[in-house]
Amino acid sequence: MNNVFGDDIIKLKKGLLSLKNSYSNVIFYEDYDIYTSDDLDKWEILTARFARLSDLVIQKLFTTIMLSLEGYKGTLIDKANYAEKIGVVEQAKDFTNLKYVRNFIAHEYTLKDTNEVFEQVYRLCPLLIIFIERTIIFCEKEIIR
Numbered sequence: 001m002n003n004v005f006g007d008d009i010i011k012l013k014k015g016l017l018s019l020k021n022s023y024s025n026v027i028f029y030e031d032y033d034i035y036t037s038d039d040l041d042k043w044e045i046l047t048a049r050f051a052r053l054s055d056l057v058i059q060k061l062f063t064t065i066m067l068s069l070e071g072y073k074g075t076l077i078d079k080a081n082y083a084e085k086i087g088v089v090e091q092a093k094d095f096t097n098l099k100y101v102r103n104f105i106a107h108e109y110t111l112k113d114t115n116e117v118f119e120q121v122y123r124l125c126p127l128l129i130i131f132i133e134r135t136i137i138f139c140e141k142e143i144i145r
Helices: 002-025 037-070 076-085 092-108 111-144
Strands: none
Touching: 002 037, 002 111, 037 076, 037 092, 037 111, 076 092, 092 111
8 A cells, every 4th residue: 555655646746846836827817808828728728637636636536545644535515524533634624625626617617617626726726735744744754554
């Protein structure tokens, strides 16, 4: 199991650097019509990285954590409550909000929703960054050793 954690932690660390870089390169405007083509490209990169990393940490890594430490995969709510219990998120709802936005990015948004997606990603990206950092620390301290 530790090898699986190690591989996922390496992916998370690399992805986290890219996410931070992308986040620092975007500008959020209330009006979608203000964005240049370059701005939109930067946003597409950020939203893709946000979705990919939130999926990796929530679906893959937390499933492995729950299986390893609790003996079962757990539902989304189980994982959210466990994440709160171990201190990687302040509140379980933060965990589920990240998953909701990830799903919205991956499955539902259309051109008319683009600015709403940008706003949610811009607001939640710092939370995702902290969540990933804390999850990495937890895994390295409690699981990988």
